[in-house]
Amino acid sequence: MSTVTVIDPTVTATREIEFRDALREAMSQEMRRDPRVFLLGEEVAQYNGAYKVSKGMLDEFGPRRIIDTPISESGFAGMAIGAAMMGLRPIVEFMSWSFSLVAADPILNNAPKMLYMSGGQFGCPIVFRGNDGAGGQLGSTHSWCVEGLFSNVPGLKMAIPSCPEDAKGLMTTAIRDDDPVFFLESERMLGMKGHVPDGDYLIPFGQAKVRREGTDCTLVSFGRPVNFCLDAAAELAKEGISCEVLDMRTIRPLDIDSIVRSVRKTNYCVVVDQSWSFGSPGSEVASQVHQHCFDDLDNFVHRVHSADVPTPYAFNLEQEYLPNARRICEAVRSCLYRA
Amino acid sequence: MSMLSEPSTSTAFDVHGKPGERTSAPATTGRRDLVDPARCRQWLRDMLMIREFENRCMQQYQDKKIGGFCHIYIGQEAIAVGCTAAVRPNDPIVTAYRDHGHALARGMAARHCMAEMFGKIGGCAKGKGGSMHMFDREHHLYGGHGIVGAQIPLGVGLAFACKYTDEVIDGRPNSRVALAFLGDGALNQGAIHEAMNLAGLLDIPCVIICENNGYSMGTSIHRGTTMGHDIISKAIGYGIDGYVVDGMDVLSVYHDMSAIVEKCRRESRPAFVDMRCYRFKGHSMSDPRKYRTPEEENQYASDDPIGQLKLHLEERGELTEAVLKEMQKEIREEVRESIAWAEASPEPPMSELYHDVFVEPHGPFNGTSLPQMLQGKDLR
Numbered sequence: 001m002s003t004v005t006v007i008d009p010t011v012t013a014t015r016e017i018e019f020r021d022a023l024r025e026a027m028s029q030e031m032r033r034d035p036r037v038f039l040l041g042e043e044v045a046q047y048n049g050a051y052k053v054s055k056g057m058l059d060e061f062g063p064r065r066i067i068d069t070p071i072s073e074s075g076f077a078g079m080a081i082g083a084a085m086m087g088l089r090p091i092v093e094f095m096s097w098s099f100s101l102v103a104a105d106p107i108l109n110n111a112p113k114m115l116y117m118s119g120g121q122f123g124c125p126i127v128f129r130g131n132d133g134a135g136g137q138l139g140s141t142h143s144w145c146v147e148g149l150f151s152n153v154p155g156l157k158m159a160i161p162s163c164p165e166d167a168k169g170l171m172t173t174a175i176r177d178d179d180p181v182f183f184l185e186s187e188r189m190l191g192m193k194g195h196v197p198d199g200d201y202l203i204p205f206g207q208a209k210v211r212r213e214g215t216d217c218t219l220v221s222f223g224r225p226v227n228f229c230l231d232a233a234a235e236l237a238k239e240g241i242s243c244e245v246l247d248m249r250t251i252r253p254l255d256i257d258s259i260v261r262s263v264r265k266t267n268y269c270v271v272v273d274q275s276w277s278f279g280s281p282g283s284e285v286a287s288q289v290h291q292h293c294f295d296d297l298d299n300f301v302h303r304v305h306s307a308d309v310p311t312p313y314a315f316n317l318e319q320e321y322l323p324n325a326r327r328i329c330e331a332v333r334s335c336l337y338r339a
Numbered sequence: 340m341s342m343l344s345e346p347s348t349s350t351a352f353d354v355h356g357k358p359g360e361r362t363s364a365p366a367t368t369g370r371r372d373l374v375d376p377a378r379c380r381q382w383l384r385d386m387l388m389i390r391e392f393e394n395r396c397m398q399q400y401q402d403k404k405i406g407g408f409c410h411i412y413i414g415q416e417a418i419a420v421g422c423t424a425a426v427r428p429n430d431p432i433v434t435a436y437r438d439h440g441h442a443l444a445r446g447m448a449a450r451h452c453m454a455e456m457f458g459k460i461g462g463c464a465k466g467k468g469g470s471m472h473m474f475d476r477e478h479h480l481y482g483g484h485g486i487v488g489a490q491i492p493l494g495v496g497l498a499f500a501c502k503y504t505d506e507v508i509d510g511r512p513n514s515r516v517a518l519a520f521l522g523d524g525a526l527n528q529g530a531i532h533e534a535m536n537l538a539g540l541l542d543i544p545c546v547i548i549c550e551n552n553g554y555s556m557g558t559s560i561h562r563g564t565t566m567g568h569d570i571i572s573k574a575i576g577y578g579i580d581g582y583v584v585d586g587m588d589v590l591s592v593y594h595d596m597s598a599i600v601e602k603c604r605r606e607s608r609p610a611f612v613d614m615r616c617y618r619f620k621g622h623s624m625s626d627p628r629k630y631r632t633p634e635e636e637n638q639y640a641s642d643d644p645i646g647q648l649k650l651h652l653e654e655r656g657e658l659t660e661a662v663l664k665e666m667q668k669e670i671r672e673e674v675r676e677s678i679a680w681a682e683a684s685p686e687p688p689m690s691e692l693y694h695d696v697f698v699e700p701h702g703p704f705n706g707t708s709l710p711q712m713l714q715g716k717d718l719r
């Protein structure tokens with residue numbers, strides 16, 4: 001799939017649809033143009049998806065291409081990887097990325113290493129997708145932010161949209177990509193509405209988007225917390241602090257150039273990452289910014305993560321656990337010596 | 340032990356299918372009358388309690404007092420009640436996320452169970468676990484577990500520890516049995532199969548009880564599971580005895596489980612039970628149940644475990660209208676009280692966020708690695 005048109009979605013978008021519709025449109029459009037693409041996972045077909053992302057897809061594509069699986073993540077993820085080695089392009093839905101942990105071996109040990117281990121003979125063009133992150137009071141086992149764990153692995157790409165437009169464009173790119181893509185959605189955002197073009201378009205991996213321009217501090221984030229950053233930036237603007245919010249859109253590859261460009265302008269950087277702090281995308285960004293912007297920084301890079309504890313169930317504890325707007329504001333003030 | 344009480348009506352709907360011929364061990368006969376009527380009435384009370392608790396949970400969930408996922412046990416009460424009655428209080432139990440019934444049947448106070456779902460400090464896990472994660476050390480309940488299948492290796496481990504403690508440390512024969520519950524859909528997780536093989540291999544006294552309600556979310560057992568009509572064949576493949584038990588009848592559950600558990604205890608061997616039942620409500624609170632017909636639901640409603648036991652007692656003149664009324668009144672009161680208690684229980688203090696990560700209250704955090712919120716802050 002080599003010829004691609006890159007459309008800036010903001011140019012053509014007129015109608016508003018939900019995040020889940022945007023994901024479905026990308027999958028359906030790709031399934032119409034490429035018979036090798038199919039979707040499998042728990043409740044994706046007859047139930048129309050546990051979260052209605054695949055609603056109506058069984059009707060359009062039939063049970064050979066929209067496949068209900070038993071609760072056997074290890075089995076069906078591995079099966080899809082085998083199919084990808086043979087040249088098919090599976091989309092594997094995990095009802096939640098938390099459930100992908102029982103499939104850790106195939107998705108981490110097979111998919112991202114196949115090409116390398118086979119000396120370039122067998123690629124693995126596959127998309128794993130599902131809900132990621134805490135915030136729904138689901139407790140410790142169901143609230144994983146797998147970007148912390150999985151972004152450590154070479155050989156995979158990781159996309160993490162924060163809005164419906166990006167969800168569609170990044171998903172299209174993910175399906176056409178020849179390498180394994182880990183696509184992180186959020187149950188908390190599936191109902192979010194946004195302007196999304198109806199045609200197919202690709203958002204290239206490794207290109208951050210400036211979601212808000214600013215001059216005093218660069219906020220770097222991925223996925224749902226980008227929205228927390230926008231809230232925090234609005235709040236901080238009232239105090240006269242102008243934040244630039246960068247939505248990274250993919251964690252691997254990481255668009256470090258856009259971060260550096262912004263930090264050279266603002267001289268301050270706060271990274272907001274919903275995974276745990278130890279060995280995380282957030283710590284990687286901080287390390288790279290320190291390396292590239294050592295002389296530009298007026299303070300060390302501050303980081304806001306989920307608290308370094310298993311996710312609690314209680315509403316008040318979970319709210320505090322998350323990298324919420326209040327905690328972001330505090331980090332920015334502290335970074336800018338305004339605490 | 341084959342289906343002891345045949346399904347009450349000639350079944351138009353049969354979500355499970357005819358079991359195979361290989362079910363182990365003979366049935367004991369004429370036992371239905373052997374249970375002391377007072378004990379029977381206690382089971383009726385326990386089942387009514389779970390029913391009322393679950394009905395009120397659903398309301399509390401609609402009112403947003405309960406968050407996250409909430410899986411209702413209505414329809415399956417006979418299993419938690421009958422199984423816990425068949426074991427000793429110190430036989431460990433572990434189950435999945437549909438766990439309120441097991442918690443109550445095991446003896447957890449309704450208020451601690453309710454407060455857990457309210458996310459309050461008075462909850463059995465201080466509000467940190469929620470509906471899917473009921474733990475009660477005092478009553479030997481080793482959890483509610485959210486990841487499908489995860490609890491079965493744990494259950495085998497509980498039984499391993501019982502046997503090890505008795506035989507290796509204390510030098511006496513094994514005295515305990517663990518019960519590990521799972522759903523029919525969970526049978527398709529790899530972990531279950533590894534655990535069954537281990538249990539068979541190492542003679543581990545764990546009774547694996549499949550609460551076979553015929554559905555895993557919207558997937559009927561026949562759409563998701565090979566040999567769905569005869570799931571004990573899977574256990575037999577691991578050298579484990581398999582039994583089919585009518586999970587809608589608490590007397591069958593109690594009698595069959597008593598025999599199975601005592602055999603496992605005596606022989607220090609695992610067993611597998613296809614506990615046939617039906618969940619009356621949706622998978623979780625957000626399931627409109629479009630995958631099954633009202634006709635099917637109505638048919639199974641007539642097998643209601645509470646109705647069956649009531650009838651059994653009434654037929655024998657062991658339950659009067661007045662006694663039942665009084666029982667129901669007490670239960671309503673107790674559940675109402677549990678809600679008020681949960682409501683009044685405080686939210687967990689922020690310090691709880693960082694407690695229990697390690698056995699040391701603040702773990703190996705010290706100096707500059709102390710979590711930001713613990714640095715010189717007043718923790719209420």
Ligand SMILES: Cc1ncc(C[n+]2csc(CCOP(=O)(O)OP(=O)(O)O)c2C)c(N)n1
Nearest residue numbers: 099437485486487522523524525554555556
């Ligand atoms: C590994 C894993 N995959 C998926 C899920 C989501 N999930 C929760 S319950 C469930 C259905 C389980 O059905 P069954 O085992 O029959 O138990 P029941 O709900 O009927 O009690 C699914 C798919 C999960 N919790 N864990």
Ligand SMILES: [Mg+2]
Nearest residue numbers: 522523554555
């Ligand atoms: Mg089930």
